[in-house]
Amino acid sequence: MKDLARAIRDAATEKIRTQERRRKSAYDETVRRQRRSTTTLPILKARDPIFWAYDPSHNPFHVRARSTSIGHAVDLAIRTGSYEPYPPAGFRVPKAGGKTRTVTAFAIADEVVSKRLYDSLMNKNRARLSARSYAYRQDLGVHDAIAHIQSEWSDEHRLFVAQYDFTDYFGSIDHDHVMATISNLGLAITRTERRLLRSFMEAPLPTMLPESMPHGAPQRLQGIHQGTTISLLIANIAAAPLDREFERLGVSFTRYADDIVVWSRDYSNLNRAVDELHRFAKRSNCSINYTKSKGVRLLTDPAVDKAEFHSVHNIEFLSNRVALRSVSLSDRALSLAKQTASAHVYNHLLREPLAGAQDLRRVARGLDRDYLAMVWQLRRTLYGSLSEEQLRRLLRGPLPPMMSLGGLLGRHPLANDLEQLREFDSWLATQVWLALRKRALLIGVPGKRAPAPWGFTIPQLCEFMTRSTRGRHLPVDGRLPSAVRMSELVRRAVRAHGTRIATHTGSLYTWG
16 A cells, blocks of 8 residues: 555656646746846746646645545555546647547546556566557557568568558447457456456546536446556557457558558558458447548659559658658658747747847847857757767767667657758758848847857858857857757667667656
8 A cells, every 4th residue: 555655646746846847947938038038028837737626636736745545545445346537537639630639637546556557467468469569568669660660661672551540549449349359368467457447448538628527427338548558558459459460461560559550562461451450440349540541552662653553652650751761750740840940940039129129138249149049949959958069979989878869850760861851951050040130130230240140151050159258258059950960879879779769758657
């Protein structure tokens, strides 16, 4: 019981710390904006997650203060077989294409029980699950899925590829199918674990916020919740029969939850695999989303203009665009990166000048300090926690025994399309140069000479070094960051340490 109470307290503490980091980030952004402006700006605040007010069981301050009594009550309910999760809260997040996904937020204590149940079942049954199922596992992840595809395709000249997606996979999974699959696969599971698994599957449909927690809500008869760790394991178990059929047919495949890519040199083999997928969809009550599913296509080298079959040169899978010889960022991932970079450029260089509220002290003494602040935020977007000097030093010298890399390329460690990254670098440098030129026109030249780096060319911005205008006049690195340069380090780190350098697994799966 003490162990469960400690886990509940730790989970609540982590939520509090996450919110404190959000508040600190909002405060820091307020300070940055105020430095640039001559007017008094409103203070940016990080609002508490809306489901904290849904019920005290979601409020980490309440839960942490009462973790001992909560842990005792939950432990007793599990031992007596009366445990049931509280009715969860729900909120919607946007999806590509304008639709939304409902995400479930369970009570903190229920999240802890879900996580412990997941760990127990996964540790006992990892070997019984397919090695080509990559979703929500601690031993495998999204980068391993892309690496497997890349290794399988690298020596091929053409492949038949099928790509399918299910309609509301999580919301359609049949409960009896899951329990039957557990028995058919011979998964190691105790009676208590089976009862807990069923209780999470049958937890009531989430109450959409800001409504309050209902009383006596009916049990869920179909589908599972998105938002708690055990649901992620259930999703993998539900699709395990399909994985086994693919393996029996001898086709290669990669599955990440309901995103499936199947390939083969033999069209007839792939056709049988697609037939099996349709049979599985009927058995499991998970219908195929034909709008998002690309069907069977012929994957060829970009040099091939025509083929006897509908052909493509790449597929999009898990935020990556995968071809026979290369991996690129997907169009959506690249667009999000550009949106983030554009926001940094606008906030630092143009927001206050356009509003007529620029503090001219920021461009005094021959240096535009707002430009340097922009470079540092762009660098964080591309490099994570690395500085420009640290990055270049790692490229020159030996790598540490183990390292963790963040930023855009840290999230896409297998991207090796240098032409795409060069185009991104060129786009970024051009956007900064144009914004800097407009900034100079809006502000005008203070004093007798323009502050650096106004008037610089793009190559000069890429190599801009200066000294602080205060104190000891220490060197300041104002060089624009480069996706190509970061990609070189990431690929070198992957060769040395594998894709784990980009994998960040939290101690508790939570949303919001």
